[in-house]
Amino acid sequence: MTESKPAATNHRLKHEASSFVRNLSLKHKLVAIIMLTCITALALASAVFIAWEWTTLRHTLVQDLSAHGEILADNCKAAITFHDPADASGVLKTAGAIPAIVAAYVYTQDGELFAAYTRQGTPAVLPPPPRELQGRPTFQEGCVTLDRPIVLDGQRIGVIRLKATLAPMYARLERSIVVIVCILLLSSIAAYLISSRLQQIISSPILYLAGVANAISEKQQYTFRVEQSGDDEVGLLMRAFNEMLGQIQRRDARLVEANEQLEARVTERTVELTAANEHLMQEIGFRKQTEQILVQRTERIIDHQRALLRLTKNANSDLPSMMRKTTEEAARTLAVERVGIWFLRDKASELLCEELYSLSLGTRKSGSCLKAVDCPSYFEAIENDRILAIDDIRQDARTESFRRSYLEPLGITSMMVVPIRLHAKLLGVACYEHIGPARRWLPEEQDFAASVSDMIALQVETNERRKLERALANANEHLAESVRDLRRSNKELQDFAYVAAHDLKAPLRGIGTLADWIASDYADQFDEQGRQQLRLLKGRVTRLAELINGILHYSEIGRLASRQETVDLNKLVPEIIALLDPPAHIQVVIDGPLPTLVCEKVRLGQVFHNLIDNAIKYLDKPQGRVEINCTEQGRFWEFAVRDSGPGIEEKYFEKIFQMFQTLAPRDQRESTGIGLPIVKKIVELFGGKVWVESKPGEGATFLFTLPKQEAVIEKETLAVAGRA
């Protein structure tokens, strides 16, 4: 900023100066240019002359001094050679004849001062002896000093030094400058006088031209012409100016003409514009009106929305009270005298009035009835149309049938009927009856009425659903109660079975022991038949004991949950086979690898035990075979125990899994009839199912499934889980 300020000032000054020069009159400009040129040329010449003078003077001085030095040196040779300082001094004194020389010194070759001369009135300062001979003169303190060697026979034997003052030279230079300045002044004056005269040759025609141009532009009179003075450039300019004036004159005339035309056009246009403006104003008025209508309509819609919102709040109340509020609200919102709700009855054969609200009286009534037989066109219309908006009932055919009987006595002039539909099924209608001058039903009013009808339909549906929900809740409660009872009685039964079985065991053991005693103590007193009967007795006792054990087992399933553990069936199943110790003619084979499961080991063992035991027990062939295998069936493992026994008829497939059911006579096979029920119970407890596939005489296959995802976990997964 500090730098730019002076720069700006400088610029402004420059600008002012240049504008001043521009505004100067032409003749002054000419004089100034000539003067400037003259003075510059003269000043340059003077400067060069003075410089030349100065150089020449100096050169002359030095040359003179050099010549004197040469002479003096020559004259001093012998004095130095023969060592005569007095003679040398005499020689130097001759230098005093030259006014410029103020001092002269002679030095021997060793640099010693040999002889000296100083002009009177100048201080006799001895300069230091010259070490190196300076060929060029040295200028200092208004003096010039020059050293010349003294040479004798080609040998330098000493140095002469001359010192001269420059004062005379300066004086001469001064005189020259004064003269030159005088010449400069005189030349300038002469140049001014000549140029002020001669500039008129160029400036006067131009000034004349300028004056004329100025007069023309002031008076706007293009009829003036310039008098041509010569045939030079100015003359050319004047001719061109005259031509230009002529053109301007013509153009001016044309311009005036065009201006008049333009004004006429403007007037024309103004009229057009005024008309357009009026049209526009009309349009604006119309638009404003439309806008007002729109605003009213919007307000109405907002009103309707508010009313609907209020109605929505009553959605939880029951149907009659809802209908009451709805009719009242609708009548008030639409400003309709009578609003009624009619429902279809008796397979759409008649319409029954459920609610009818009168706005001016504030009263309600119900019970009126309209039969389809009396007015079929009306029924057909409400069945098919969305809304019946009747602006004037006198011109409508659909209400013709009850116009005289119903509408006209009440003074109804306009009417809107909106069907109430639920899932496209007609439930009834909402009826808006207007009294007074005929009225046009607006689209938004129709929309509102449709919304009201929808709400009523929704309310009807809600009511229906509520009724159903209540019934369902009742049924559920009944069911829960039954389940509770059933569970209780089941539990009691189980407990009873357990307790009974348990309590039966002790007397049974007593009977068995007594039978043994009798057999051993009275063996000799019994005949063969008696002993046979005793054996039978013991057999029955054993069977009963097994039966009781089976029942105990069965009832324990589900009572106590034992530990979940990883069970490798490839180990467990061979152990079970070994425990059963099958007779020699029966071969038990595991076909393929078996999976590893996580479950209650004892119970899973029980399943395999019972199935394999059954297969062995019922095998009646001389050579038998039992096969065990496992396949993957989706989310389940499917196990199969296949025997080559007698097979089972299909009608027994269900029965064999029921308690105490055996197919063979009890006496033939020591069977309790409780093995398969236990299997079924365990498998179902594990989330699987059990069934049998068989044909009589072709053996039987017992199959059961166990779910993979819970009970079956691969060893790897277990390991990973353990680590985590």
Place this chain on the structure above:
Amino acid sequence: MPVLWMVLLFWSYPHRAPADEASDREYKIKAAFVYNFMKFVEGGRFGPADGKARANADPNQTIRVGVLGTAPAKDAFVELTGKLVKDRPVRVYRFKGLAELKDEDGKVPQQHPALEEIRKCHVLFICPSERPCLLRILPDLQRDGILTVGDVPDFLEAGGIINLLVEDKKVRFEINLAAAARAKLQIRSSLLRLAARTVEHDQLERQNDDGKQTGSDKP
């Protein structure tokens, strides 16, 4: 070399005996004077002083400096040998003096036996020992363009050109212009200005005049 020479001229031989030393110094200065005289003498065998003539001069032609008689300091002149004058080398020749050439009777010979050799010299320094025989030597040499330099008080009167003398313990010289004119030698004004005395007439001139008169009378 001249610088060294000047230095030697003023400050040498401090160990010598005072008398000897003074004599040595004096003769060294005198030898130097003789050498320098040659630079201020023109004409005759020295040729004109201007540069053209010098350029034409034979650089191999030596400047002969003759020493006649016995110098008090013998070596002072020998040192001049090898120096240059006007680009020509200087050579010093010694000649026995007439005083030394006395015969058994004590008679001095009328003419120097080596006169022709002596006449070839440019400069001839005549030692003080020859003082008695000056009038026998100088007339024979007066027109031969030889610059004769002497060291005795009445040398100029006897027809010598330059005589050296000691004044206020300073070596100075005097010049016989008549003798110089006879020898066709021009002595530079600057040298003349320094001379303690200049003589325009001498004995020989008178003798010659007499001789001329007698000569003219004779035939």
